[in-house]
Amino acid sequence: xRLVARxxxxxxxxxxxxxxxxxxxxxADGVRVDVPVMLKExxxxxxxxxxxxxxxxxxxxxxYMALMVKRFKExxxxxxxAAVFHNSMAYLLLNDxxxxxVRKTSHGNPYKEQIATLVAEGVEIEECAVSMRNNGxxxxxxxxxxxxxxxxxxxIVQLVQEGYVQVEP
Numbered sequence: 001x002r003l004v005a006r007x008x009x010x011x012x013x014x015x016x017x018x019x020x021x022x023x024x025x026x027x028a029d030g031v032r033v034d035v036p037v038m039l040k041e042x043x044x045x046x047x048x049x050x051x052x053x054x055x056x057x058x059x060x061x062x063x064y065m066a067l068m069v070k071r072f073k074e075x076x077x078x079x080x081x082a083a084v085f086h087n088s089m090a091y092l093l094l095n096d097x098x099x100x101x102v103r104k105t106s107h108g109n110p111y112k113e114q115i116a117t118l119v120a121e122g123v124e125i126e127e128c129a130v131s132m133r134n135n136g137x138x139x140x141x142x143x144x145x146x147x148x149x150x151x152x153x154x155x156i157v158q159l160v161q162e163g164y165v166q167v168e169p
Contacts, residue, residue, distance in 0.1 A: 038075060038077075039079075041079070042165075043081075043159075043163050043164040044080070044082075044165055045082045045084060046065060047084060047156055049087035049152065050168065051089060062092075062114045064169050065083060069121045080122075082155075082159055084159075085127050086127075086152035090131035091103065093115065093127045094109055094137070095112070098137060098142075115143050119144075126155065127142055127147070128152035129149065131152065
């Protein structure tokens with residue numbers, strides 16, 4: 001089973017957990033949850049630097065973030081999510097013109113709508129200034145709503161020290 005499908009299945013299983021799911025009667029799908037997870041608060045930082053974290057052409061991290069936001073909203077979890085893009089995934093935050101130039105295409109950034117939706121939902125999307133400098137990009141090359149951080153590794157350390165849990169898709 002694909003990684004994204006397994007994650008989506010795990011999140012949907014979490015949704016099935018309720019007081020009735022913990023009763024003696026097994027649920028209709030035959031899965032009894034022994035350790036229900038309900039979070040009151042969550043602070044998560046996505047370390048978006050692994051080019052191999054793709055299912056086909058879809059970055060796993062973008063899928064995970066969208067599913068996590070949906071789950072947190074459904075569960076009324078107080079949440080903060082930051083996504084720090086750098087290294088081989090930094091290009092995901094480029095606007096159409098810069099994306100076309102870097103990826104040698106004319107179709108524009110296929111991830112721009114996903115990024116825009118995450119920004120609108122409240123996810124902090126951050127680009128590494130070191131990755132930008134190494135690639136010759138400027139702030140004008142980025143999608144709307146993207147913030148630039150001094151450096152990805154330092155930013156992730158900072159967020160972890162502030163109580164964020166690091167996820168590396």
